[in-house]
Amino acid sequence: MNYEHKSIESKWQKIWQETSLADCDVSQTRDNFYNLCMYPYPSGDLHMGHIRNYTIGDVITRYKQKNGFNVLSPMGWDSFGLPAENAAIKTGIHPKKFTEERISNMRDQIQRLGSLYDWEKEVAAHDKDYYKWTQFLFIKLFENGLAYKDDAPVNWCTSCKTVLANEQVIEGGCERCDATVEQKNLNQWFFKISEYSEELLKGLDEIGDWPSNVKSMQENWIGKSKGAEFNLNILDTDLNFPVFTTRPDTLFGMTFAVLAPEHNIINEIIKISPSSEEIKKYIKKTNAKSEFERMSITKQKTGIDTGLYVLNPINGKKVSLFIADYVLVNYGTGAIMAVPGHDERDYEFAKVYNLPILQVIIDESHSINIDQEPFTERGVLINSEEYNNLNSHDEASDEILKYLKEKGIGEEKTIFRLRDWLISRQRYWGCPIPVINCSACGLVPESFDNLPVLLPEIDDYKNSEDSPLANSKEFINTSCPKCGIQCLRETDTMDTFVDSSWYFLRFLDSKNNDMPFNKEIINSWLPINQYIGGVEHAILHLLYSRFFIKALRDIGMVDVNEPFHNLFSQGMINFGGSKMSKSKGNVVDPESYFATHGADALRLYILFMAPPSDGVEWNDGGIEGTKRFLNKIWDNFEKMSSIEIVKHNELDAEIIRKINQAIFSVTNHLDKFEFNTAVSDLMKINIELTKYLSSTQAISKRTKDYIVFNICSLLYPFAPHIASELNNMYTSQNIAELSWPIFDETNLTDPTYELVVQINGKKRHTKIVNTGTSKEEAEKICEIEFKLDLKNYKKIIFVQDKIINFIG
RNA sequence: GCCCGGGUGGCGGAAUUGGUAGACGCGACGGACUUAAAAUCCGUUAUUCGAAAGGAUGUGGGGGUUCGAGUCCCCCCCCGGGCACCA
Numbered sequence: 001m002n003y004e005h006k007s008i009e010s011k012w013q014k015i016w017q018e019t020s021l022a023d024c025d026v027s028q029t030r031d032n033f034y035n036l037c038m039y040p041y042p043s044g045d046l047h048m049g050h051i052r053n054y055t056i057g058d059v060i061t062r063y064k065q066k067n068g069f070n071v072l073s074p075m076g077w078d079s080f081g082l083p084a085e086n087a088a089i090k091t092g093i094h095p096k097k098f099t100e101e102r103i104s105n106m107r108d109q110i111q112r113l114g115s116l117y118d119w120e121k122e123v124a125a126h127d128k129d130y131y132k133w134t135q136f137l138f139i140k141l142f143e144n145g146l147a148y149k150d151d152a153p154v155n156w157c158t159s160c161k162t163v164l165a166n167e168q169v170i171e172g173g174c175e176r177c178d179a180t181v182e183q184k185n186l187n188q189w190f191f192k193i194s195e196y197s198e199e200l201l202k203g204l205d206e207i208g209d210w211p212s213n214v215k216s217m218q219e220n221w222i223g224k225s226k227g228a229e230f231n232l233n234i235l236d237t238d239l240n241f242p243v244f245t246t247r248p249d250t251l252f253g254m255t256f257a258v259l260a261p262e263h264n265i266i267n268e269i270i271k272i273s274p275s276s277e278e279i280k281k282y283i284k285k286t287n288a289k290s291e292f293e294r295m296s297i298t299k300q301k302t303g304i305d306t307g308l309y310v311l312n313p314i315n316g317k318k319v320s321l322f323i324a325d326y327v328l329v330n331y332g333t334g335a336i337m338a339v340p341g342h343d344e345r346d347y348e349f350a351k352v353y354n355l356p357i358l359q360v361i362i363d364e365s366h367s368i369n370i371d372q373e374p375f376t377e378r379g380v381l382i383n384s385e386e387y388n389n390l391n392s393h394d395e396a397s398d399e400i401l402k403y404l405k406e407k408g409i410g411e412e413k414t415i416f417r418l419r420d421w422l423i424s425r426q427r428y429w430g431c432p433i434p435v436i437n438c439s440a441c442g443l444v445p446e447s448f449d450n451l452p453v454l455l456p457e458i459d460d461y462k463n464s465e466d467s468p469l470a471n472s473k474e475f476i477n478t479s480c481p482k483c484g485i486q487c488l489r490e491t492d493t494m495d496t497f498v499d500s501s502w503y504f505l506r507f508l509d510s511k512n513n514d515m516p517f518n519k520e521i522i523n524s525w526l527p528i529n530q531y532i533g534g535v536e537h538a539i540l541h542l543l544y545s546r547f548f549i550k551a552l553r554d555i556g557m558v559d560v561n562e563p564f565h566n567l568f569s570q571g572m573i574n575f576g577g578s579k580m581s582k583s584k585g586n587v588v589d590p591e592s593y594f595a596t597h598g599a600d601a602l603r604l605y606i607l608f609m610a611p612p613s614d615g616v617e618w619n620d621g622g623i624e625g626t627k628r629f630l631n632k633i634w635d636n637f638e639k640m641s642s643i644e645i646v647k648h649n650e651l652d653a654e655i656i657r658k659i660n661q662a663i664f665s666v667t668n669h670l671d672k673f674e675f676n677t678a679v680s681d682l683m684k685i686n687i688e689l690t691k692y693l694s695s696t697q698a699i700s701k702r703t704k705d706y707i708v709f710n711i712c713s714l715l716y717p718f719a720p721h722i723a724s725e726l727n728n729m730y731t732s733q734n735i736a737e738l739s740w741p742i743f744d745e746t747n748l749t750d751p752t753y754e755l756v757v758q759i760n761g762k763k764r765h766t767k768i769v770n771t772g773t774s775k776e777e778a779e780k781i782c783e784i785e786f787k788l789d790l791k792n793y794k795k796i797i798f799v800q801d802k803i804i805n806f807i808g
Numbered sequence: 809g810c811c812c813g814g815g816u817g818g819c820g821g822a823a824u825u826g827g828u829a830g831a832c833g834c835g836a837c838g839g840a841c842u843u844a845a846a847a848u849c850c851g852u853u854a855u856u857c858g859a860a861a862g863g864a865u866g867u868g869g870g871g872g873u874u875c876g877a878g879u880c881c882c883c884c885c886c887c888g889g890g891c892a893c894c895a
Binding site: 002211212213214215216217219220221223225227243244245246247258294299301325326327328330331332333335336337338339343344345346348349415417535538539605608609610611614615616617619621622624625626628629631668676677679680681682683684687754755756758760761762763766795796797799802803805806807 | 809810811812813814819820821822823824827828831832833834835847848874875876888889890891892893894895
């Protein structure tokens with residue numbers, strides 16, 4: 001029979017609300033557990049990814065509550081961002097109205113999933129009471145030298161008409177719209193995340209439980225390289241420039257040097273180079289190329305000979321100086337020593353321009369030569385004077401570095417790939433940068449009393465070269481907070497990743513009108529015990545938030561090193577082979593399942609379908625299975641309610657043991673985030689219950705209570721509505737308020753097991769025997785039962801309560 | 809190219825420390841109930857030989873360690889994800 005999921009679910013959601021089950025007193029300082037799901041962008045409707053995220057989060061919330069923790073599980077909205085603005089351009093509806101309607105719709109949907117959230121603490125990034133504090137924190141960073149404005153070559157999306165962070169450029173295109181991204185020189189705001197490169201990297205080792213792939217993605221992104229930096233002198237001039245290399249051991253193999261086309265020293269070179277006209281032409285050509293074109297590794301390398309020379313510092317040899325766009329200005333020093341014999345890119349370039357290629361490393365057996373390709377593996381040095389025969393890489397690098405240091409030419413150097421975080425956006429629907437351009441005082445932050453710098457009402461959201469805010473006279477015209485003269489505001493807004501870098505702090509003190517948050521509360525609640533969200537945020541959001549916490553710590557606003565202790569990344573849910581998206585028309589709408597199958601069945605299915613960290617294909621039939629399971633357990637409980645009560649029933653011992661095993665197994669799986677197998681445990685215990693109920697006509701009161709309490713408790717984190725209702729069939733107690741069941745360690749093993757009899761490692765027979773049967777007893781059983789002659793076997797291996805293996 | 813994951817029935821996936829491979833669910837097939845269908849219930853379901861009893865094969869491929877390998881070691885192939893002219 002189908003149980004009435006609709007009425008049951010709304011009934012219990014109401015009860016949880018009325019009993020304030022989700023409300024958390026953050027002033028309490030004992031047994032706190034901060035369980036956080038990544039706050040969503042209000043896209044309009046909940047999708048399966050959200051359902052997966054919030055179901056996992058709720059399982060943890062309810063499980064931890066039952067274990068006595070004071071759980072904080074808040075929810076909010078990452079509500080600034082492009083889609084609302086693009087919609088406004090199209091339809092004329094104000095982004096605020098558009099966004100808030102969507103928030104209210106999604107909030108309803110989230111509530112119907114039955115997850116517990118402390119809505120008292122809800123925040124929304126676009127709310128002026130929130131972005132006031134985003135601006136406050138920006139000013140704090142600015143005052144502490146962690147936010148600065150600088151000219152920089154930036155990524156400009158030709159379609160969104162805005163600057164993008166490096167992280168938002170995917171294969172030369174805009175992350176959002178795929179349009180071509182151009183390089184432009186603009187005056188932009190940056191956060192000094194690069195100052196924390198080393199700490200962000202180290203922190204990954206000290207952090208709690210994070211998925212290894214997320215750690216490795218962050219490591220890759222930070223990109224630490226150890227090597228040497230030394231100066232090259234341009235022959236017959238006093239021009240010097242530094243180069244960076246990770247392979248100082250190959251220094252004798254340098255046969256030319258290369259500068260990036262944007263390198264500062266080129267201005268000087270043009271003055272003295274015999275081929276300055278060609279250089280100018282080459283640089284012009286390079287500028288016209290898109291970032292993607294330049295980065296494409298398939299194209300042939302290009303460059304230009306400056307006609308100038310530099311000296312190899314280790315042997316004084318004169319080599320040519322080139323300019324080439326395969327050298328990147330914003331990595332290392334923007335200049336390299338080229339060792340074509342042992343570097344693929346230099347090799348390729350040398351082939352194109354017919355430059356000498358010198359082998360300075362050879363494999364141990366001296367059989368490798370570099371006629372066809374460079375040799376980049378380990379070996380020993382040749383053609384390197386007194387360094388010959390040293391091992392390449394480490395040993396030789398150390399020695400050559402020592403020489404460079406002694407001579408005062410160079411030094412050890414560690415560089416990072418991570419660059420400063422560009423946060424300016426030339427868009428409307430974001431947090432205004434609270435800075436004023438004063439012709440007398442320079443860049444001046446808005447005074448705290450004047451915060452928030454409100455987003456003005458404007459007629460036209462379209463941006464051209466300037467930000468939309470530049471069109472609002474009321475907005476841009478202001479006076480300098482320092483000297484009072486008339487001046488103009490900054491017109492850019494912040495990257496929305498700034499908003500999401502600190503929202504988890506505001507949750508703890510969301511009503512605070514004097515400060516973004518109270519330091520003491522943050523110190524007692526952070527790091528967040530469990531953070532749960534999609535793997536798509538593995539780099540950006542998680543790295544930025546980590547930076548933010550470290551920056552706020554150094555400013556003195558918190559005493560915490562890392563924001564997130566444990567991180568869980570759920571896999572994506574695909575449908576029809578690709579990621580669900582409205583544009584592809586392959587969206588499975590969770591809302592319809594609330595009506596047809598109920599929230600509990602949907603929750604169970606989404607947990608059961610695969611290990612939660614795996615990506616998975618949506619299968620419509622699967623949810624039928626979890627709904628069937630709920631119907632069956634419902635039927636069992638109804639059947640049990642009409643069963644005769646007796647003092648004692650012999651069959652009880654077994655069902656009690658099976659339930660005890662289930663408590664053990666579900667608890668273990670829950671602790672390890674193995675929700676799929678935890679759900680299968682629940683299904684198994686229901687099969688046992690079905691068997692038990694069909695084989696007995698009577699039950700003892702104690703057994704019945706045991707069954708009800710434990711099955712309802714185990715089911716509760718996963719399918720909380722039906723678990724609460726089933727429990728109420730028998731008692732007026734609310735299952736939500738009872739503690740997590742404890743298993744009896746002495747009652748986990750079954751009294752018998754199936755002994756596997758192997759002969760020479762192959763399974764030949766099985767036999768049900770008593771648990772604890774000794775080797776001798778097992779041998780005797782095999783002699784009698786399977787007519788084995790023990791004399792025929794050299795060796796008998798017996799594994800207690802598992803197998804016996806006769807070797808002969 | 810580099811760095812992470814991963815490869816088990818028709819499908820999603822289970823398998824403490826090496827110890828009965830395929831739990832649980834979906835699907836399929838057969839049966840019961842029904843005028844019929846749906847729902848529900850019962851049974852079968854890795855492949856293969858066999859009437860059966862029983863045997864052989866089987867966790868991407870090839871080697872190895874072991875009484876015993878999905879699990880450990882070496883080599884190779886394939887798939888997913890991330891990074892990528894990063895010196």
